Amino acid sequence: MSCMSDKTGKLITDDGLRLDGRRADEIRPMKIEIGVLSRADGSCYLEWGRNKVLVGVFGPREAHPRRMQRADAAVIRYKYNMASFSVEDRARPGPSRRSIEISKVSREAFEPVIMAELFPKTAIDIFVEVLQADAGTRTAAINASSIALADAGIPMKGLITSCAFGKVDGQIVLDLNKEEDNYGEADFPVAMTQDGEITLLQMDGHLTSEEIKKGLELVRNGCKEILEIQQAVLRKKFQTPIEEPAKETSMEEISDIENKVLEAEVSMKYASEATVVEEIREEIKVFEEDAPKKIAEEGTVAEEIHECEKLEHKIEEAKPLVEEETLEEVIKAEIGEKADLKASLEIDPKITEFEELELIKEEACSSDAKKMKFESGGFAEEEIPLYEKSITEKVISEKTSESKNELEFKDKSRKKVIAEEAVKVEEKSEKENSKGPWLVVKDPSESGSKGDKDE
Amino acid sequence: MSEVIATLKKDYIYNLMVKEKRQDGRGFKDFRDIKLETNIITKAEGSAKITLGDTQILVGVKLQIGTPFPDSPDEGVIITNLELNPIASPDFEPGPPKEEAIEMARVVDRGIRESGAIDLKKLCVAVGESVWTVFIDVHVLNDEGNIIDASCFAAIAALMTTIVPNKQQGIGENVSLAMREIPLGVTLAKIGSKLMVDPSLDEEAICETKLTIVSSSDGSVAGMQKMGSVPLTEAEVLEAIDLAREKATELRELYLEGLLRKG
Structure with a gap:
């Protein structure tokens, strides 16, 4: 560089720009x-x-x-x-x-x-x-x-x-x-x-x-x-995602996979119930379509609640009868020579019978409740799909478990449900069988059908 | 320059600095005594010997006819060389110039070139064909610190006394080299948080960074060079510039303007 050399013209234009278009305080790209x-x-x-x-x-x-x-x-x-x-x-x-x-x-x-x-x-x-x-x-x-x-x-x-x-x-x-x-x-x-x-x-x-x-x-x-x-x-x-982000995604992936596995298990398990689920889905569709109408004529909701209640009453009436029957059996067994295991084996079917009855009750009950829910939930139409999902879940569980609290059942894992069932059955048998050598039946693994039923 | 210095000595200088004192009793803004002799080598077209404290430097200027650079066909050429001869210090080794010597030579050169000290147009013999080439050779005879300022000083003094040997080439009468400016380099050493001019050998050895500023008589700066591996703040740079300009003006008036009148 030589400050003494002659310039070949202006290096900065009148509007303050340089030969390459930059301003005085700009760097080159x-x-x-x-x-x-x-x-x-x-x-x-x-x-x-x-x-x-x-x-x-x-x-x-x-x-x-x-x-x-x-x-x-x-x-x-x-x-x-x-x-x-x-x-x-x-x-x-x-x-x-x-x-x-x-x-x-x-x-x-x-x-x-x-x-x-x-x-x-x-x-x-x-x-x-x-x-x-x-x-x-x-x-x-x-x-x-x-x-x-x-x-x-x-x-x-x-x-x-x-x-x-x-x-x-x-x-x-x-x-x-x-x-x-x-x-x-x-x-x-x-x-x-x-x-x-x-x-x-x-x-x-x-x-x-x-x-x-x-x-x-x-x-x-x-x-x-x-x-x-x-x-x-x-x-x-x-700045590669080596820290927190990596862990997060992997955790998400794991839970995703878990969910998928669970879903797959559920769908396999209840393949036979698929038709029922479909039916209910159809019902829900109809409901979705009818919901606004039904909201308009609120009367129907009340009617259905009535019906539900009636059904429940009937079941309540039926219950003592069933219980009596089983009690008779128990007494028989108690008096009888072959006490423990035989008795339990005999009791078992009875309980199942009872449970089936309950199921019917619950089905009726829950489908009505479903309707109820739709009536109330239908106010906001966009909420319907949400309900659809939860109801489908419910129906699946209703079909397969004896739990009386099905309506409350939402996010409980399958395992938990099984455990609850087992406990409930135990409780029932305890109540029904009172005390005695039959207590053995309490062990679900020995009772055979109870613990493994869902597996 | 790279003399191994004892930690004790380091502490000593540092502690003195804290007390605003220097090893040889100078103030932070004081140069060592300067003795300048010119025209001591008659074979050279110009020469000067400076004694700065105990630092001795001899500069000889030789002029030869050469070809101009293509981008400046009507201008003379300046070539500056600086050698750290082994005679000057036990630390210097024979051989081609090391980076330190090259750097100093280029700083000296830059000051002379950029300040326009020499009217290079007047060194043109035939445009595009032949011009005078000015060889400035700096010989360090004894290194007791601050070679660079001494070199700048001696170089400009030698140039101011240089005669262009036109007669020898049969192109007219001998004339003094056309000088337009007297650039002077002033080096400041940063020790701790203090800046001090004209560092001695020990101060140079322990100082963190040196900043050389070459300034012209109008107070403008023609060249700067930071040497050393410790950073400077902007405030320190600006402070150094002011101090260097002040000292350069002082030295110029004291030693060099007389030379110009003489020439």
Whole structure:
């Protein structure tokens, strides 16, 4: 750069825009890719405007030659290299004085943040290849190196962000492009930590201290913007759902599978009842259609409640009869020589008979209750499907269990129902059989039919 | 420069700093004594030797006819080289310049180039074909710290006394090198939370970071370079700039403006 060279025209238009359309405080578009080199421990490809920079990080690894090793920390080596084709006129391959200087100041820019003291006697190598240069390659390389170091998992106190400001047509502007660098009046590259502490500072050109003050402010904002890009890129690569989200999904999956298994079991178990379920579904459909009508003529609800009550009465009347019968049997058994097991075997069918009766009662009852529910629930039509579901469930359970509290049964698991049944049956038999050697029957496994009935 | 320094010495300097004192009794804004001699090498077109405290540096300027760069066909060329000779310190080894030497050479070069100290247009012999190439060779003879400021100082002094040997080339009378500006580098070392000018060898060894600021006579800054691995805050940078400009103005008036009048 040479401040004395003649300008080839205006670098900033009258409306304050630069040749590439940027405003004074805008940086060039930046594109970052992480992990582009498989053999490097960390790598980054960065495009910034027309700059193309590739960085590979190796280490911590054994430092060679050994005399380079430090007993108390890792040595950090930063090699900035320009590809010979990266610039207009072919660059001589190999290190130049410029690249040696840039390597030094860039290394020093990273030394405050890399926790080298964790890896004594090792080397951390940062290799920078500038593939295409368009002003600001050292800042681009530092931004890329920051990402590559993070990619390599090198412990750092924070990211380093770098951006230059300069003076073009007497104006302080951020992030110079090639034309601005060539014909501008100053170039001022800066690198800083996340806290805004300056770790690299170079300058050439012609600036007053007021201009430097203004430029440093621009650079601070530019670096903040770049830091956000860097952080976003790193998050995108490394913020995988390894923590809470993973557990949550797996738990959900497990419960999902459990539900499915349960559903499948239920449907298999009650395959024979499927027709009944279908019938009821049909009924529900009819209800869904009729619900609004029936709501209109509220009388029907009352009628059905009446019917239900009547049925219940009848069952209540029937109950003592059944109970008497079983009691007679019990007495017989008690008097009889073959007491315990035989009695229990004889009692069993009776109980089942009784239970069947109860079932009939409940069916009537619940279907009526269903209707009732529909009447009340039908006020809001969208609630109907919900009811449909719960009723279907109910019907399935009604069909298969003797529980008297079926109407209350909603979310109880099948197992629980079985257990309840078992207990109830036991209670019944206890009541019905009073005390005696028949107590043996209490054990569902021995009673045979009770405990295994549902299985 | 990379002298191993005892922890005791480190503590000593640090504790002095806390008391606003320095090892050699200077204040934070004081340079060591400067002795400048010019034209001491008659074979060179220009030369200067500076003694800054015990640091000794000799700069020789040679001019040769060369070809201009394609992007500036009517301008002379400046080439600056700095060598840390093994004679200057037990820490220096023979061989090609290390990064430290290259960095310092480039900072010196940048100050001269960017401030427009030399009127390069006046070094053009034939546009696009031949121009004078100014070789600035900095020889460090004794390193007692702050080579960079001494180099900047000696280089500009040598240039100010340089004669362009036109006669030798048969292109007219010999003339003084056309100078337009006197850039001066001032280096500040950060020790603890303090900035001090002209660090000695020990101070350099324990300081966390150095910041060199090259400023022109109008107070503008022509070049800056941060060296070392400890960050600086924006406030420290701005403070350093003000301090460096102040010191540069002082030195320029004291030692160099007289040279210009003489030339």
